[in-house]
Amino acid sequence: MCRTGGVPEPTGTGDEAHTTAAFTALLEDSVEDLYESAPCGYLSTMMDGTIAKINATLLDWLGLDREAVVGRKRFADLLTIGGKLYHETHFAPLLRMQGELRGIALEMRRQDGGRLPVLVSAVVKHGTEGEPLLIRITVFDASDRRAYEQELLRRREDAERARAEADEARRQAEADRARLADALAVLQRSLVPDSLPDVPGLETAVHYHTASPDQLGGDFYDLFPVAGDRWAFFLGDVCGKGPEAASLTSLTRYTLRAAAHHDPDPASALSTLNAVLHERYTGGGNPRYCTCIFGIVEPGGAQGRAVVRLASGGHPPALVLRADGRAEFLPTPGGLLIGVVPGAPIGTAETVLAPGDTVVLYTDGLTEARIGPGRDDLFGEDALHAFATDHAPASPRGVITALTELLEGFGDGLDDDTALLALGVPATPSTPDPASPTVPATSHTS
Amino acid sequence: MDIRRRNNVNVVGPADAPVLLLAHGFGCDQNMWRLVAPALAERYRVVLFDYVGSGGSELAAWSEERYSSLHGYAGDVVDVLEELDLRQAVFVGHSVSAMVGVLAAQAAPERIGALVMVTPSPCYIDDEGYRGGFSTEDIDELLASLEANYLGWSSAMAPVIMGNPERPELGQELTNSFCATDPDIARVFARTTFLTDSREDLKGVSVPTLVLECEQDAIAPREVGAYVHAAIPASRLVTLDATGHCPQLSAPQATTAAILDFLESVK
Numbered sequence: 001m002c003r004t005g006g007v008p009e010p011t012g013t014g015d016e017a018h019t020t021a022a023f024t025a026l027l028e029d030s031v032e033d034l035y036e037s038a039p040c041g042y043l044s045t046m047m048d049g050t051i052a053k054i055n056a057t058l059l060d061w062l063g064l065d066r067e068a069v070v071g072r073k074r075f076a077d078l079l080t081i082g083g084k085l086y087h088e089t090h091f092a093p094l095l096r097m098q099g100e101l102r103g104i105a106l107e108m109r110r111q112d113g114g115r116l117p118v119l120v121s122a123v124v125k126h127g128t129e130g131e132p133l134l135i136r137i138t139v140f141d142a143s144d145r146r147a148y149e150q151e152l153l154r155r156r157e158d159a160e161r162a163r164a165e166a167d168e169a170r171r172q173a174e175a176d177r178a179r180l181a182d183a184l185a186v187l188q189r190s191l192v193p194d195s196l197p198d199v200p201g202l203e204t205a206v207h208y209h210t211a212s213p214d215q216l217g218g219d220f221y222d223l224f225p226v227a228g229d230r231w232a233f234f235l236g237d238v239c240g241k242g243p244e245a246a247s248l249t250s251l252t253r254y255t256l257r258a259a260a261h262h263d264p265d266p267a268s269a270l271s272t273l274n275a276v277l278h279e280r281y282t283g284g285g286n287p288r289y290c291t292c293i294f295g296i297v298e299p300g301g302a303q304g305r306a307v308v309r310l311a312s313g314g315h316p317p318a319l320v321l322r323a324d325g326r327a328e329f330l331p332t333p334g335g336l337l338i339g340v341v342p343g344a345p346i347g348t349a350e351t352v353l354a355p356g357d358t359v360v361l362y363t364d365g366l367t368e369a370r371i372g373p374g375r376d377d378l379f380g381e382d383a384l385h386a387f388a389t390d391h392a393p394a395s396p397r398g399v400i401t402a403l404t405e406l407l408e409g410f411g412d413g414l415d416d417d418t419a420l421l422a423l424g425v426p427a428t429p430s431t432p433d434p435a436s437p438t439v440p441a442t443s444h445t446s
Numbered sequence: 447m448d449i450r451r452r453n454n455v456n457v458v459g460p461a462d463a464p465v466l467l468l469a470h471g472f473g474c475d476q477n478m479w480r481l482v483a484p485a486l487a488e489r490y491r492v493v494l495f496d497y498v499g500s501g502g503s504e505l506a507a508w509s510e511e512r513y514s515s516l517h518g519y520a521g522d523v524v525d526v527l528e529e530l531d532l533r534q535a536v537f538v539g540h541s542v543s544a545m546v547g548v549l550a551a552q553a554a555p556e557r558i559g560a561l562v563m564v565t566p567s568p569c570y571i572d573d574e575g576y577r578g579g580f581s582t583e584d585i586d587e588l589l590a591s592l593e594a595n596y597l598g599w600s601s602a603m604a605p606v607i608m609g610n611p612e613r614p615e616l617g618q619e620l621t622n623s624f625c626a627t628d629p630d631i632a633r634v635f636a637r638t639t640f641l642t643d644s645r646e647d648l649k650g651v652s653v654p655t656l657v658l659e660c661e662q663d664a665i666a667p668r669e670v671g672a673y674v675h676a677a678i679p680a681s682r683l684v685t686l687d688a689t690g691h692c693p694q695l696s697a698p699q700a701t702t703a704a705i706l707d708f709l710e711s712v713k
Contacts, residue, residue, distance in 0.1 A: 093474050
């Protein structure tokens with residue numbers, strides 16, 4: 001059903017005559033005028049493209065005279081060069097193959113040198129024998145449409161460019177992140193030993209938990225031989241995280257190593273570290289400090305006993321799990337944070353490990369883990385003591401395994417780096433067992 | 447790689463007959479040969495294919511690097527010849543494919559025994575002492591209109607295929623992909639076609655060659671046909687009484703007759 005606005009629909013016999021009269025008044029009385037003055041261009045060509053007929057509308061659009069066109073020009077001659085090439089490579093072959101084409105976008109050349117974007121449809125008229133006789137072409141002015149398409153195209157190109165730039169930026173960011181992660185991993189490995197050395201007469205075990213893979217940790221530990229069949233070990237926690245903490249850790253680790261070789265007295269080593277850090281940081285107006293517990297162990301005593309001497313600067317006390325099932329802290333009172341004040345006091349302690357005894361050093365990531373339903377409470381030293389009592393006696397490997405499971409149980413309550421180091425005298429006199437090589441246990445988690 | 451599938455290879459005609467390889471130019475695909483292939487296939491084994499990027503080829507095999515040079519298209523021709531193990535084949539190339547055939551014959555001389563160059567042009571741009579028919583500005587305009595007219599052309603390239611009662615041989619088997627091309631691929635093919643100067647390559651042609659031109663051709667005017675004929679000593683020039691750049695469509699009988707006549711002479 002098609003209605004034209006303004007023309008009332010016939011409703012009865014009385015109005016019919018009136019309506020017919022209205023239609024008649026509007027009726028095109030000349031087919032020729034309809035052709036010539038139609039709101040689109042018409043032309044007909046021979047099969048070779050020579051223009052045989054063209055209407056006034058198209059001549060007017062192009063600014064051409066009929067005499068200069070009919071019989072003298074081909075349809076392709078009315079097109080721009082680009083349009084002409086497209087005509088030869090696409091339009092003409094398609095028309096030959098299909099007999100019809102619709103809505104082809106072309107540009108025509110105007111007499112004044114301007115261009116007229118058009119949409120062209122064409123159909124081949126065939127004779128009674130099926131032979132192609134001529135081509136009928138209609139031309140629609142597509143200036144506005146083409147301008148709109150150009151705008152769409154421009155927006156699409158803008159969007160594609162923006163997307164390409166965003167992709168490139170993301171690729172760059174990912175590459176940067178990967179490079180940074182590689183660098184951090186290398187640096188992190190330089191702050192703690194790859195594995196603990198094999199100490200005759202002792203068993204050792206370690207665990208390191210990194211709270212954030214993207215951040216360099218602030219905890220550190222080490223174990224290495226010094227003169228006279230003795231071994232030095234330390235574990236600590238520098239303030240802060242990231243590259244600044246890492247540089248502090250590095251300075252701390254190598255200062256303690258050098259100091260231990262120079263004078264293997266635990267308190268002297270920490271005093272040297274205190275002097276170095278104070279001079280390097282606090283003296284320069286950039287106070288940085290650490291807590292640290294440093295020890296010398298001398299295995300191979302009577303009945304396999306080992307003497308342990310400890311010094312501490314502001315670090316949580318070491319924990320000893322005895323062979324008889326007791327657990328006790330080894331207080332090192334009076335020690336201050338390392339690096340804050342010159343000549344800081346250092347606390348010391350000493351104990352003897354009998355077969356089956358294990359000493360555990362830890363950082364405050366363990367005791368300050370958040371527990372409880374609201375993660376409001378800290379795990380604390382009392383709970384740690386109770387935990388140790390439950391597990392004593394335990395070998396270094398056994399206690400580290402138990403503590404690692406405890407840490408995992410904290411879940412997101414464990415929000416700081418945590419280092420654990422345990423040394424102990426094996427419960428039975430250690431005789432080399434080929435079935436279980438004495439590789440020190442070392443584990444890292446993150 | 448499956449070359450037959452990649453290049454949409456189709457073979458018709460007697461199996462033991464001499465071989466004609468028909469290569470389409472810029473614009474459409476192997477359907478360009480539809481009006482001449484049946485007559486040729488009565489006496490010859492006719493091999494049809496699409497260049498990668500055109501018609502029914504595997505678009506995934508297309509790369510801008512390979513198909514930015516006519517040597518890439520010649521590589522397709524040699525691949526097809528080797529895949530079918532064809533020797534002394536007659537290569538029939540339309541438009542830009544005529545020059546592709548020249549390059550393929552240089553690359554695999556034992557496989558191509560004669561050339562038929564349909565409306566060839568070794569260079570579309572005018573040069574000193576040479577008239578290709580177009581200025582650099584003309585070609586730039588074509589390439590620019592390829593860019594600018596993307597939306598309009600994409601509808602033109604995927605035309606509605608309708609029944610054609612007057613010419614039933616055309617209607618049925620045409621696929622929607624006829625003349626449909628990825629706009630990016632079309633742009634590269636157009637650039638390669640219209641910006642390549644292959645005049646030097648004509649000197650190396652040593653096989654019998656037929657140069658087919660049309661009386662009226664807006665893309666390859668008669669001066670260009672004469673130039674190609676003069677540059678290839680072993681060539682014959684035939685001017686068809688036809689208009690346009692595609693005599694195999696506008697004058698299929700005359701085109702077939704000229705090709706068959708040439709094939710008789712080089713037997």
